[in-house]
Amino acid sequence: MAKIKRQVAMIMDLNKCIGCQTCTIACKTLWTRRKGMEHMLWNTVNTNPGTGTPRNYETMGGGFKNGAAQPGILPNREDWGDRFDMNYEEVFYGGKKGTPLSDRKGDPKGGANWDEDVGEGDYPNNYYFYLPRICNHCTHPACLEACPRKAIEKREEDGIVLINEKKCRGYQFCAEACPYKKIYFNEEEGVSQKCIFCLPRLQEGVANACARQCPGRVRFVGYLDDEEGPIHKLVYKHKVALTLHPEYGTQPNVFYVPPMSPPKIDADGNPTDESRIPPEYLEFLFGPEVHAVMKRVEAERQKKMNGEESELMDLLISRKWQDLFGPFSKSPAEVERISVANSDQSVSVYDPAVQYTPDNEIHPIKFINPMEDR
Amino acid sequence: MLVKRVTDIAPWREPGNSVWQGMAAESVAMMPTPVALQPTQYIRVKWETLPYGLLSSISTGAVHDGETIAFYTQWQCEVEHLKDAVAIALPVRGQPILMTMGSPDAPVHFLHWMAKKEGVRSTHSQGIGSTQLGVPVVADGAGTWIDGQRRVVITRQLGDFIEAAPLRPGTTSKIGYAVWLGANDERAGLKAFSMDWKPLEIEA
Secondary structure, three states: OOOOOOOEEEEEEOOOOOOOOHHHHHHHHHHOOOOOOOOOOOOEEEEEOOOOOOOOHHHOEOOEEOOEEOOEOOOOHHHHOOOOOEOHHHHHHOOOOOOOOOEOOOOOOOOOOOOOOOOEOOOOOOEOEEEEEOOOOOOOOHHHHHOOOOOEEEOOOOOOEEEOOOOOOOOOHHHHHOOOOOOEEEOOOOEEEOOOOOHHHHHOOEOOHHHHOOOOOOEEEEEOOOOOOHHHHHHHHOOOOEEOOHHHOOOOOEEEEOOOOOEEEOOOOOEEEEEOOOHHHHHHHHOOOHHHHHHHHHHHHHHHHOOOOOHHHHHHHOOOHHHHHOOOEOOHHHHHOOOHHHOOOOEEEEOOOOOOEOOEOOOOEEEEOHHHHO | OEEEEOOOOHHHHOOOOHHHHOOOOEEEEEEEOOHHHOOOHHHHHHHOOOOOOOOOEEEEEEEEOOOEEEEEEEEEOOOOOOOOEEEEEEEOOOOOOOOOOOOOOOOEEEEEEEOOOOOEEEEEEOOOOOOEEOOOOOEEEEEEEEOOEEEEEEEEEOEEEOOEEEEOOOOEEEEEEEEEOHHHOOOOOOOEEEOOOEEEEEOO
């Protein structure tokens, strides 16, 4: 693996995620519309505590322990939850009043985020929060190391991990080895596929679709080494962003600001000193550092409540939306919809029909010469 | 293995055709590829204690009609699986070592049949982990599964090709085999293979 010059990263502030799945849909409509990708959700948002997507992924192994590769299990289509094949034609065009919308294959037994909003605990102290996940574009990618075809690359320029579909033979060792189970298999094309961190957008200065379309301003994007950017400040300066399951040993480059919790309330309805989300559960997800992180965020929150300045809270509040995206704050409209009619320059426009390969850096951008198009 | 000349290759293209059953099949001993030779640490760790490549032998045969050569393989396969596969290996030039799948100076050409795909794939290897798509050759493949037996016929045009093994009537080449049992999740280097080359004598 080549030495990485820079690393792009993402931080998701779990205090702001409302589980609306706008990120999921933004990704789905942009990247996974080809045949064989129907079941793919490169971005998922799950209720936690919960089984996750794929179901029970945290029990499927992979990753590294003391630097040694660990065996993993390959999730099957049931674990992922397949696309539902709904009877839209019958409902909307069948002409029969009262036809219920249903899955043509019968009652589904599972799906992504199947246990939505179940959570844990008993009323009034039940709890849950949302955990969005994408490929972590790890510094030590288990997928890359497992592939016998050397089909997975970690880009020197930005640390994005890509599968070269020309080299991939669909063996799926990568999907077994990834402890986060974020690699899907395209049965039609016989290749593994996963989140590409919206590389073509980043190359145009546009933030990832999941980040840009998030109505909750949950996601920060930028370079880890950009000391003026939000990523560096949250990870290294304020030390409030942690990786998911650091014990998996892959060193993810997607970080999380852990969720604060309302207090438990006692039998009389009065708040107690106990957190409703058990700290041990957060430790299970984010490692032992999470306790210090929670204290830091709580202290800064208190400062703000006292009317004092807090750079951390200002960063997390993100009053200015574009500040979330560091050097990738350009509007996609500037890239996708440059006024072709008024230009004599070739422009790049989004085209989902262009098939992505790492050798083809313009996916899903195609170039249009307006002079020829007229 | 003697590759007999036949007048009509058509029935020999069919793996279920009784012509193959009437032929004296040659048994080839198989063994698992060593786990130490698996190309990544992940595969070595995962499969260190798992059984694979346990097929001890396959039945083989071959005929030609002067233009096309047909390679027959048959093996015990309790569970039919879409990932069942067989490959024949042929030396392109030099003296390649079969176990290490050749070298840059002595590459190996493979014709790879998989139950889930039609036809065969031509691949080219210069060593373990280096397999690339091979030159296009006129080749085909067909398989059946009946009563716990996989039968596959792989055909290829005779003659000389760049980066494919030369196969001409009246000459002797070499052949190797690899079999993957899909039901056991065998793929890539997880397979049974014939330990060394077998002589392939093509009748004039």
